[in-house]
Amino acid sequence: MAAVTVAPNDATTSVTSNEAPREGSPRRGRKQHLLDFTDWSKEEALALLDTSDVMAQVLTRTIKKVPALQGLTVATLFFEDSTRTRLSFDRAARAQSADVMSFAAGGSSLTKGESLRDTLRTLDQLQADLYVVRHPAAGVPHQLARWTNAAIVNAGDGRRAHPTQALLDAYTFRNRFGGNGAFEGRRLAIVGDIDHSRVARSNIELFTKLGAEVALAGPATLVPREFADLPGVTVSNRLEEAVEGAHAVMALRMQSERMTRGLIPSFAEYVARYQVTSEVIKLAHPDAIVMHPGPLVRDLEVASDVADGERSVIEQQVANGVPTRMAVLYTLLVGQR
Amino acid sequence: MKVPNISADHPNMTFKASLMSATELDRALKRVAHEIVERNKGIGNLALVGVHTRGVPVAERLADLLHKFEGTRPPVGKLDITLYRDDLTEIALQPIVRRTEVDFNVHGTRIVLCDDVLFTGRTTRAALDALIDMGRPASIQYAVIVDRGHRELPIRADYVGKNVPTSASEIVLVKLKEIDGSDAVELWERD
Numbered sequence: 001m002a003a004v005t006v007a008p009n010d011a012t013t014s015v016t017s018n019e020a021p022r023e024g025s026p027r028r029g030r031k032q033h034l035l036d037f038t039d040w041s042k043e044e045a046l047a048l049l050d051t052s053d054v055m056a057q058v059l060t061r062t063i064k065k066v067p068a069l070q071g072l073t074v075a076t077l078f079f080e081d082s083t084r085t086r087l088s089f090d091r092a093a094r095a096q097s098a099d100v101m102s103f104a105a106g107g108s109s110l111t112k113g114e115s116l117r118d119t120l121r122t123l124d125q126l127q128a129d130l131y132v133v134r135h136p137a138a139g140v141p142h143q144l145a146r147w148t149n150a151a152i153v154n155a156g157d158g159r160r161a162h163p164t165q166a167l168l169d170a171y172t173f174r175n176r177f178g179g180n181g182a183f184e185g186r187r188l189a190i191v192g193d194i195d196h197s198r199v200a201r202s203n204i205e206l207f208t209k210l211g212a213e214v215a216l217a218g219p220a221t222l223v224p225r226e227f228a229d230l231p232g233v234t235v236s237n238r239l240e241e242a243v244e245g246a247h248a249v250m251a252l253r254m255q256s257e258r259m260t261r262g263l264i265p266s267f268a269e270y271v272a273r274y275q276v277t278s279e280v281i282k283l284a285h286p287d288a289i290v291m292h293p294g295p296l297v298r299d300l301e302v303a304s305d306v307a308d309g310e311r312s313v314i315e316q317q318v319a320n321g322v323p324t325r326m327a328v329l330y331t332l333l334v335g336q337r
Numbered sequence: 338m339k340v341p342n343i344s345a346d347h348p349n350m351t352f353k354a355s356l357m358s359a360t361e362l363d364r365a366l367k368r369v370a371h372e373i374v375e376r377n378k379g380i381g382n383l384a385l386v387g388v389h390t391r392g393v394p395v396a397e398r399l400a401d402l403l404h405k406f407e408g409t410r411p412p413v414g415k416l417d418i419t420l421y422r423d424d425l426t427e428i429a430l431q432p433i434v435r436r437t438e439v440d441f442n443v444h445g446t447r448i449v450l451c452d453d454v455l456f457t458g459r460t461t462r463a464a465l466d467a468l469i470d471m472g473r474p475a476s477i478q479y480a481v482i483v484d485r486g487h488r489e490l491p492i493r494a495d496y497v498g499k500n501v502p503t504s505a506s507e508i509v510l511v512k513l514k515e516i517d518g519s520d521a522v523e524l525w526e527r528d
Contacts, residue, residue, distance in 0.1 A: 030431060047433075054434045058420070063470040066420035096420070330434070334425050 033145050033152040034328055036161040037205050045170075045209060051327035052171050052320075059095065059323060069098035072333055075128035077144075078155070079105040079135040084294060084318055085155050085164070089132045092325035098333075101128060116140070120147050130333055133157070151332040159198050165293055166202035168324040170210060172317050173248055176289050183210035189242040189284075190214060191274055192252035192301060193222045193263075199293045200252060208232035217242035218274060221263040239274050244283045250291040251276045251301040267300060277303045281311060289313045350508060350525045356501055357522035362482065365498035366395075369480055370402035372496050373449060380407050382475065383447045386414040388464050389435050392452035394515040395482060399451060414439035416450075421463035437467070444472035449496075453511035455481040458492035483522060485509045 037045060058066055074093040076086055086102075093100045103123065114122075123131075130151040133141045138158030145152045156162040174182040188207050194200045194216050204214050208231060215234045216223050228235040236242050243249055254270060264270050276290060290302065290311045298304050307314060357365065377383055380403050387396030396413050404410035417435040419425075425432075450464055461479065468477060480496035485503045499522070501509060508525045512518075 051434055054417070054420075054436055057436060061470060062472055066470070067466070068420040068422075068425055330420075331431070334431050 031332060033141075033154075034163050034332065035141050035145065035152065035154045036163050036202065037166070037209060040209075042209050042211070045167075045206060048167060048324070048327050048331060049171055049174055051330060052167075052324045055092075055095075055323035055326035055330070056320075058326075065095050065097060067097045068330060069093065069096040069333055072129045073099045073101060073127060074130045074132065074329065075101040075103060075123060075126070076132045076155075077103045077123070077134070079133075079140070080156070082134055082155070084321065085134065086132075088318075088321035089153075089155065089164075089325050089329075091322050092329055095322065095326055096329060098129075098329065101126065116143075117147060120144055124148055124150070130329065153328055153332065156198055159196050160201060161205075162198040162202045163206070164321070164325055164328055165199050166206040167328065168317060168320045169199075169203055169250065169291060169293070170206050171320050171324050172291065172313050173207075173212075173289070175316075175320075176287070176313070177247060183207065183212040185211075186247040187213040187215055187245065187285075189217065189246035189249045190252065191217050191239060191242065191249065191276060192254055193258060194218055194227065194252070195222050195224055196255070196258070197252050203250065204230060204233060212247075215242035215246060219264055219270070222258065239276075239280055240283055243276075243280050245285055246288055247285045248289045248291055249276055249281065249284055250293070252293065253295065254297065254301055271300060275299075275301065275303055276306055278306050278309065281306060291317060294318065349528045351528060352523065353507065353526050354524045355521065356483070356509070356524050357499060359520035362498070362520050362522060365482065366398055367402055369496040369498060370399050370406060373399070373403065373478075373480070374407060376478070376495070377447060380409065380411050382445070383449065384412045384414065384441055384443075385449050385451055386416050386439065386464075386468065388450065388452045388460060389415060389417045391511055391513055391516060392416075392450075394513045395453060395480070396449075396451040397515070399449070399480065412441040414441065416464055416467055418460060418463040418467050421467045423459060423463065439471060442472065443468060443474050445475050447476050447478070448474045449478045449480050451480045453482050453513070454509050455479075455484045455492075455494050455497075456487055456509075458488045458490035461492045462490050482511050483509050 031040065058064065076089055078086055090100050128150050130153065131144060132153045132155045133144055134155040135157050138160035141152050141154040141157050154161055154163055177186060190200050190203060207214050213232050216227055217236045217239045220237050223235055225235055227233055258264055281288065281290065288311060290306055292302055292314045296302065296307060296314065298307065306312060374380060385396040385400050387393035393415050400410050400413045415438045417437045419432045419434045448468060452460065455461065465477060468474060478495040481494045482498040483501050484494055484497045485501050487505060503509060506527050508527060510523045510525055512521045514520050
């Protein structure tokens with residue numbers, strides 16, 4: 001896929017189809033799926049954040065459960081490993097009294113040669129109302145949306161999109177900077193392996209939609225210049241340039257296979273140039289927060305004292321995954337019939 | 338809080354009758370406040386909880402009146418019952434969820450739940466569930482401005498501003514100045 005494409009409508013997919021989306025019941029302009037934020041307006045995205053606030057409050061009550069999704073079934077379909085995302089969706093569904101079915105590709109009929117479409121047909125007979133899908137190939141959630149009448153939430157497809165991670169990041173950002181105006185005139189810096197990152201693509205899409213600027217930094221092999229063509233986005237190979245004045249600094253996971261494939265010379269060189277250290281953070285805005293989507297490799301992407309420091313919101317990001325995903329499930333499942 | 342003008346928002350309704358004037362509404366609220374004091378022998382350990390949207394100003398006004406009569410103002414909470422509705426997965430339009438703000442400890446407190454109109458009782462059922470999920474109140478009493486009948490659940494109000502017999506096609510609009518600009522209770526008919 002083109003490096004510059006951020007969650008495109010036509011979904012440069014590894015699974016292609018000429019089928020038109022299946023006719024479903026009219027939703028009165030409401031959203032049926034969260035595949036990425038392309039067809040979500042700024043107002044709709046902000047409404048998700050507002051609903052997240054209400055859900056966060058539910059989670060502070062004595063009984064952390066409401067009956068809103070009683071009688072509905074959420075199926076998690078993970079064709080790729082995940083701990084926090086899957087658990088977070090599971091918790092979000094159960095906190096609203098939905099039933100949850102789990103499907104993991106390993107140990108399923110897929111390993112016996114069943115096609116993706118037949119697997120979905122089988123699962124559809126179990127009457128799930130919403131599928132949470134993670135797949136290593138970009139575009140699979142879009143394809144599944146054409147095959148089922150159930151709602152689809154993309155929990156990560158290839159390097160293309162991971163919209164609920166971006167939503168929880170935006171929610172974490174808004175909690176720090178207050179209100180729906182939190183994004184206007186503020187800047188998010190994203191550091192590291194941008195090119196292979198669905199988290200980066202979704203965050204670029206959502207933060208610029210909400211009115212923030214996004215500054216990208218990393219080795220030229222991992223941060224294609226074409227990203228600078230996106231409105232509100234700047235690209236730099238110098239960490240200091242991106243971090244200066246930024247309101248949030250998000251470090252991405254660096255995988256060792258990037259090194260073996262020759263995209264970075266060595267971890268040591270990466271650390272020397274792109275690790276988020278307390279020195280670099282001094283250049284950021286005085287109220288700046290430090291984010292990381294996890295899993296964090298200590299002292300590689302972020303120095304330990306920064307990851308554990310007062311600016312770090314890494315643990316809050318994980319906690320915020322639950323109310324934001326509750327808001328997504330609620331928004332897609334309520335008022336559909 | 339943005340709340341649409343209810344009458345302008347329902348063009349398919351015809352005005353039938355005025356049920357209460359602003360003065361009558363005020364008198365009814367004063368009577369209800371006195372009844373609350375009488376039944377509870379004072380207002381110790383008492384709190385008011387208004388159901389979004391129009392139950393909130395009802396609770397605030399009763400709290401003001403109790404302050405005037407008894408010298409202390411009981412705490413007031415706001416309850417959003419959207420997540421507890423029993424028709425959430427059947428309705429066509431998605432209701433906006435608002436914040437529940439109950440800043441006092443519900444446990445062991447005598448709660449007076451407040452709303453504008455008591456109709457089927459389903460909102461009340463949802464409100465009771467929402468309240469009980471926050472703790473174990475000593476008791477829950479229920480105050481409404483209008484009881485219009487047609488209950489679908491075994492629920493009754495302890496304090497009623499006015500009992501109004503209605504037909505199912507009629508609509509009772511309680512207008513409150515905090516939200517609607519002026520006070521009035523009106524009977525409308527669906528066309």
